[in-house]
Amino acid sequence: MQGIVRTNPASEELGHGVVLSTQSSALNCDARRLFPLGQNPALLQELQVIQRIVAHLGPTNSGKTHAALQHLRQAASGIYCGPLRLLAWQVHAQLCSSLPCNLVTGQERREELGARHTACTVEMASHRAVVDVAVVDEVQMLADHSRGWAWTRALLGVPARTLHVCGDPAVLPLLEKIAGETALAGEELEVRHYQRLSPLVPARRPLACLSQVRSGDCVVAFTRRDVHAVRQEVESHGRHRCCVVYGALPPNARQLQAALFNASRTGFNVLAASDAVGMGLNLSIRRIIFTSIRKWDGTADRQLTAAEIKQIAGRAGRYGSRFPSGTVTAMNAADLRVVADALQQPSEALTTAHLLPSLSQLELLHSQHPQDNLPALLRRFAAAAAGSLAQTHYCYAQYEDQYTLATMLRHLPLSLQEAWTFSISPTDPADAPLASALLRFATAYARQLRVPVAATLLPPLAQARSEVDLLQLETCHRILDLYLWLAHRFPDAFEGAEDVALKSGALAALIDTSIREMGVQRRCRASSEAAAAAADDASLEAEAEWEQQQVEEWMRRKRRYHKHRR
Numbered sequence: 225m226q227g228i229v230r231t232n233p234a235s236e237e238l239g240h241g242v243v244l245s246t247q248s249s250a251l252n253c254d255a256r257r258l259f260p261l262g263q264n265p266a267l268l269q270e271l272q273v274i275q276r277i278v279a280h281l282g283p284t285n286s287g288k289t290h291a292a293l294q295h296l297r298q299a300a301s302g303i304y305c306g307p308l309r310l311l312a313w314q315v316h317a318q319l320c321s322s323l324p325c326n327l328v329t330g331q332e333r334r335e336e337l338g339a340r341h342t343a344c345t346v347e348m349a350s351h352r353a354v355v356d357v358a359v360v361d362e363v364q365m366l367a368d369h370s371r372g373w374a375w376t377r378a379l380l381g382v383p384a385r386t387l388h389v390c391g392d393p394a395v396l397p398l399l400e401k402i403a404g405e406t407a408l409a410g411e412e413l414e415v416r417h418y419q420r421l422s423p424l425v426p427a428r429r430p431l432a433c434l435s436q437v438r439s440g441d442c443v444v445a446f447t448r449r450d451v452h453a454v455r456q457e458v459e460s461h462g463r464h465r466c467c468v469v470y471g472a473l474p475p476n477a478r479q480l481q482a483a484l485f486n487a488s489r490t491g492f493n494v495l496a497a498s499d500a501v502g503m504g505l506n507l508s509i510r511r512i513i514f515t516s517i518r519k520w521d522g523t524a525d526r527q528l529t530a531a532e533i534k535q536i537a538g539r540a541g542r543y544g545s546r547f548p549s550g551t552v553t554a555m556n557a558a559d560l561r562v563v564a565d566a567l568q569q570p571s572e573a574l575t576t577a578h579l580l581p582s583l584s585q586l587e588l589l590h591s592q593h594p595q596d597n598l599p600a601l602l603r604r605f606a607a608a609a610a611g612s613l614a615q616t617h618y619c620y621a622q623y624e625d626q627y628t629l630a631t632m633l634r635h636l637p638l639s640l641q642e643a644w645t646f647s648i649s650p651t652d653p654a655d656a657p658l659a660s661a662l663l664r665f666a667t668a669y670a671r672q673l674r675v676p677v678a679a680t681l682l683p684p685l686a687q688a689r690s691e692v693d694l695l696q697l698e699t700c701h702r703i704l705d706l707y708l709w710l711a712h713r714f715p716d717a718f719e720g721a722e723d724v725a726l727k728s729g730a731l732a733a734l735i736d737t738s739i740r741e742m743g744v745q746r747r748c749r750a751s752s753e754a755a756a757a758a759a760d761d762a763s764l765e766a767e768a769e770w771e772q773q774q775v776e777e778w779m780r781r782k783r784r785y786h787k788h789r790r
C-alpha cells in the first residue's frame with residue numbers, strides 16, 4: 225500500500241494525494257488516486273492481487289465486443305462500459321435476454337431486482353462495486369482529448385477481477401505501458417488479436433454524382449447541414465428515400481432511423497450520416513461513400529486519420545447483416561486513393577491517455593486554497609498537472625468547456641460540489657440555447673432548491689416542416705436531456721424527471737416522424753429526373769464483377785493469414 229499513498233516531493237505545493245507524479249511507476253499509483261477507488265484502500269489491496277487485463281484488439285467488425293460479452297455473460301457479476309448510450313442500450317437488451325441487468329447512463333437508471341450485471345456508459349462506470357468481469361469497449365478512446373479521461377479512469381479504476389478491453393490495435397503500446405506500471409498492483413496483460421469477419425474492399429471508381437447512389441448505400445458528410453444537404457439531393461433524384469444519422473440527433477431518434485434503414489421494403493434504403501455512424505449502431509450498409517475526407521474537428525479543418533477512415537468505412541458489410549461484404553468509395557479519385565490506402569494501413573500508435581481530477585481531488589485542493597472558486601481551482605490543478613505529466617504517457621484532458629461553464633455559473637451561491645456537477649453536465653457552451661437552459665436551471669436551483677419542468681421553457685412542439693423547425697426540436701430535446709441528467713444528480717430539486725422522460729421520448733419520436741415526412745414532401749416534389757437517372761445497368765454489372773474479384777482476393781488473403789498463424 226505504501227506506493228499507492230506516495231506523493232511526489234517535486235509537487236509538494238499541491239499536498240498529499242493531489243499530485244500527478246513525474247515518476248512513471250508512481251504515476252500509476254497517483255493516477256489511481258485520481259479516482260474514487262483511491263479512497264478505498266481495502267479495495268485497492270484486493271485488486272493488487274487479482275486483477276488481470278485481457279485486450280481484444282482488431283479492426284472494426286472483427287468480433288471483439290462479441291467475445292468480451294461472452295465472458296461478461298458467464299461471469300457471476302459484471303459491468304459493460306460503452307462509449308455511447310446506444311451501445312449501453314444494445315448490450316443491456318442483449319444481456320437482459322439471459323440474466324437480470326441494470327442500465328445506467330447519464331440520463332437514466334433502470335435497476336433490475338437481483339441484478340449483478342450492469343450496462344452503462346463509460347462515464348457512469350462505478351468505481352466502488354467489485355465485479356468479476358468488466359468490459360471497457362472502444363478503449364482507444366482513452367486518447368481522445370475531451371472524453372478520454374473516462375476511459376483512463378475506467379481502465380485504472382473499475383474494480384474488476386478480470387478487465388476485458390476492446391479496441392483498435394493502435395492502443396496496444398499504450399496499454400502495455402499502463403499495464404507495465406500497474407504490474408506493481410499484480411495486473412497481467414493478455415492480448416488477443418482479431419481479424420475482420422467479413423470482407424471490406426475499396427471500389428474501383430469514385431461515385432462522381434449522388435444520382436448514382438444505390439440501395440444499401442451510406443453517404444458520409446461531416447456536419448449536420450451537409451448530412452441534410454445529402455439527404456435532400458438523394459431524394460431530389462426521386463429514386464430513394466433517405467434516413468439520417470448525426471451526433472445532434474437524439475440517440476433514440478438515431479435508433480429509429482437506423483431501424484427504418486435496416487428494414488427492407490420501407491423505401492428508406494439510403495442513409496446520409498455524419499461520422500456518428502462509426503460507433504454504436506447495427507446497420508445493414510452495403511457501401512460507404514465519403515463525400516469528403518476532411519472535417520472540422522473543433523479547432524482545425526483537417527484530413528481524416530487512417531483510423532477514422534477505417535472506423536467509418538468498417539460499417540459496410542457488417543457480419544450477420546443483409547450485406548455479407550462491404551465496399552467503400554468517395555466522390556473523386558484522389559479521395560478514393562486516400563480511403564483505399566487507409567484500409568491497408570495500420571492505425572498510428574496511440575501515445576497518451578487523458579486524465580482529469582475527480583471532485584474529491586478538487587475538494588482537497590480547495591481545502592488548501594479556500595479563496596479559490598471552481599474556475600480558479602480548475603486552472604490551478606491544470607497548471608500543476610501540466611508540469612507533473614510532462615514526459616509521461618498521460619496528459620491532462622481538454623477541460624475548456626467545463627471551465628467556461630464554471631465561469632458562467634461562478635456568481636451563483638453554489639457549493640463546490642454543486643458548481644462542479646453543473647459544470648460537467650452535457651452542455652456545449654457554444655450551444656447558446658442549451659447553455660442558457662443550464663444557467664436557468666442552476667439559478668433556480670441556487671435560489672429556490674427547486675427546478676420545475678416549466679424552467680425548460682419549451683415552446684409548443686409540433687411536427688417539423690423544415691430543417692429550421694427540426695433544428696428547434698433537436699435543441700428542445702437537448703434541453704430535456706440536460707434536465708434529466710441533472711435530475712439524477714439533484715433528485716429532490718429537479719422534481720419533474722418522470723414527466724420530462726416521457727416528453728423526451730415523445731419528442732425523439734416526433735423528430736423521427738418529421739424526418740420521414742419531410743422526405744415525403746421532397747419526394748412529391750421530385751422531378752421527372754427520376755427516369756433520366758435510372759442506373760446504367762452495364763456499368764453496374766461491371767462494377768459488381770470487379771467488387772466480387774476484390775472480395776475473393778480479400779478472402780484468399782484472410783485464409784493465407786490464418787494458415788500462416790497456424
Ligand SMILES: Nc1ncnc2c1ncn2[C@@H]1O[C@H](COP(=O)(O)OP(=O)(O)OP(=O)(O)O)[C@@H](O)[C@H]1O
Nearest residue numbers: 282283284285286287288289290291390542543544
Ligand atoms: N462468434 C460470433 N458468432 C455470431 N455472431 C458474431 C460472432 N462474432 C461477432 N458476431 C457478430 O458480428 C458483428 C460484429 O461483431 P462485434 O460487434 O463484436 O465486432 P467488433 O470487432 O466489436 O466491431 P466494432 O469495432 O464495430 O465495435 C456483431 O453483430 C456480432 O454480434
Ligand SMILES: [Mg+2]
Nearest residue numbers: 288289361390
Ligand atoms: Mg465493438
